[in-house]
Every structure is written in C-alpha cells, then in structure tokens.
Amino acid sequence: MKNVDIQFLLRTLKNRYPDVKTQLVHQTxxxxxxxxxxxxxxxxxxxxxxxxxxxxxxxxxxxxxxxxxxxxxxxxxxxxxxxxxxxxxxxxxxxxxxxxxxxxxxxxxxxxxxxxxxxxxxxxxxxxAFGHPAIVVDTHVLRISGRLGLTRSRDPVKVEFDLMKIIPKSAWSDLSLQFIYFGRDICDARKPKCDQCPLFDVCVFPGKKNTDTK
Missing domain, CATH: 1.10.340.30 (Hypothetical protein; domain 2)
Incomplete structure (x- = not known):
C-alpha cells in the first residue's frame, strides 16, 4: 500500500465536509x-x-x-x-x-x-445511534480507499481492518461519511471529477485524468 499522508487526507476531507452525519432519517x-x-x-x-x-x-x-x-x-x-x-x-x-x-x-x-x-x-x-467509533465500508468507501492506495483488498471486511490500522480511531466515523459524501460529489465510480479533486496528487488510481491535460 502507498504511504499516504493520513493527516493531509483527514484535514482535506474535514475542510470539505466539516459536519457529517447519516442521511437516513430516524428517531430511534x-x-x-x-x-x-x-x-x-x-x-x-x-x-x-x-x-x-x-x-x-x-x-x-x-x-x-x-x-x-x-x-x-x-x-x-x-x-x-x-x-x-x-x-x-x-x-x-x-x-x-x-x-x-x-x-x-x-x-x-x-x-x-x-x-x-x-x-x-x-x-x-x-x-x-450510539456514538461508537466505527468504519462503515460501503461501495464509496471501498472504491475511494482503493483509489487512494489505502488498501489492496476488495473485500469489505478486510478494507475495514486495513483502514482501522492506519486511521486514528477518533476519525473513523467521520472518515466513512466523508468518503461517502466525497464519492457522491467527486470520486464517481464511472466518471470521477479529477479536475475538481483536492486529493488528485495522492491518488494512485490508474484511470485518473491529469488535470494539466484538460
């Protein structure tokens, strides 16, 4: 796995998505x-x-x-x-x-x-619901983690444990949601908006588009 500057990653995502929470409406x-x-x-x-x-x-x-x-x-x-x-x-x-x-x-x-x-x-x-630190691996988290070189696995459970090893526990819950938001906004599965990506320089995705050539 590539050595990504985790603090840069967390800082970038925090600046873009300072307040994140599940979008599923619930009372209990x-x-x-x-x-x-x-x-x-x-x-x-x-x-x-x-x-x-x-x-x-x-x-x-x-x-x-x-x-x-x-x-x-x-x-x-x-x-x-x-x-x-x-x-x-x-x-x-x-x-x-x-x-x-x-x-x-x-x-x-x-x-x-x-x-x-x-x-x-x-x-x-x-x-x-309970405020426990947890990494939720959905399709966005799976995709973005791989593109950033944070894991080599495609298995959600293995990806969860890979991320747990390198991400501070205090950032687990926010990171999952930030990746989800980021996946919807920028890092689309088929048409990633590389020209708008603040993580372009640390991305190892072979299909990324060099913004200098746009």
Whole structure:
C-alpha cells in the first residue's frame, strides 16, 4: 500500500465536509437499524421516503414484529429486493423482542446476529445511534480507499481492518461519511471529477485524468 499522508487526507476531507452525519432519517436506534437494512442497493433519499410511511405505521419493534408481511412489502416495495427486506426487518424486530427486550444492542457481535444485519449495517448503527467509533465500508468507501492506495483488498471486511490500522480511531466515523459524501460529489465510480479533486496528487488510481491535460 502507498504511504499516504493520513493527516493531509483527514484535514482535506474535514475542510470539505466539516459536519457529517447519516442521511437516513430516524428517531430511534431501531428506526436507524431498520432504515439501514432497507438501504441496501437503494438510495438514502428513497429509503427516507419509504420509512416516513413505514415508521408512521410501525414505529417500534413490537408493532413491526406483529405486522402483516404483505403490508410491509407494499410499503417498502420501491426500495428493491422487498421480499427479503420485508422478511428481514420483521424478523429483526422479533429478534430484538426475544433477545434484547426490544432494545437495539450497541455491541457489534450481538448486532450481526440479528436477521439482515451485517458488519456494515452494524457499524452504521454503532456509530450514528450510539456514538461508537466505527468504519462503515460501503461501495464509496471501498472504491475511494482503493483509489487512494489505502488498501489492496476488495473485500469489505478486510478494507475495514486495513483502514482501522492506519486511521486514528477518533476519525473513523467521520472518515466513512466523508468518503461517502466525497464519492457522491467527486470520486464517481464511472466518471470521477479529477479536475475538481483536492486529493488528485495522492491518488494512485490508474484511470485518473491529469488535470494539466484538460
């Protein structure tokens, strides 16, 4: 891996995105957990439109666990993969009731044992709902970490641990969100805006476009 000046990286991202937070609208850890499960392969904007109706009818684990699966599917249909997502959020709500008295745990090992919850979802909840330092590896974080030479892996779990080794723990949560914002604004998967990139000089992506030739 390339030796990137981590302090330069963090400073640059902090200057560009000084205040970052999840864009998933929620009132409780349970609502964030549910919204994050629904966000798989779906935009946050679409999830927020759906959860506005979902949480109005099923605001907590007890109500969602008792809900009719068909009713859940109708509400979340537009998020994609609605059959599996409906089953997962209903089963997750029931598991919270059965195992945790209806409360969302903040422990990673307990979270990933819930239906529909992987490390990415668990880390979102731990970070945004409970304030624990956590690195969330989504497609943006995966892509940008590789382009900057921070990891050689394409496996999200390995990327998470690679980043944990080189990024100060106090910056973990912000870095994940800053990479997500940066990926949406600048470092697009297909058409990165290299001419606008403040990290151009430290980027090792072979497909980057030299701004001097533009």
């Amino acid at each position: 850890p349970f609502q964030l957990l549910t919204a994050t499960i629904l966000s798989a392969q779906c935009t946050d904007r679409q999830v927020n439109q759906v959860t506005r109706h979902l949480f109005a009818r099923f605001p907590d684990p007890a109500v969602l666990a008792a809900a009719n699966l068909t009713d859940i599917k109708k509400i979340i249909y537009s998020t994609g993969f609605y059959n599996n997502k409906a089953k997962n959020i209903k089963a997750c709500a029931q598991a919270l009731l059965d195992r945790h008295d209806g409360q969302v745990p903040d422990d990673l090992d307990l979270l990933v044992k819930l239906p529909g919850v992987g490390r990415k979802t668990a880390n979102v909840v731990r970070s945004a």
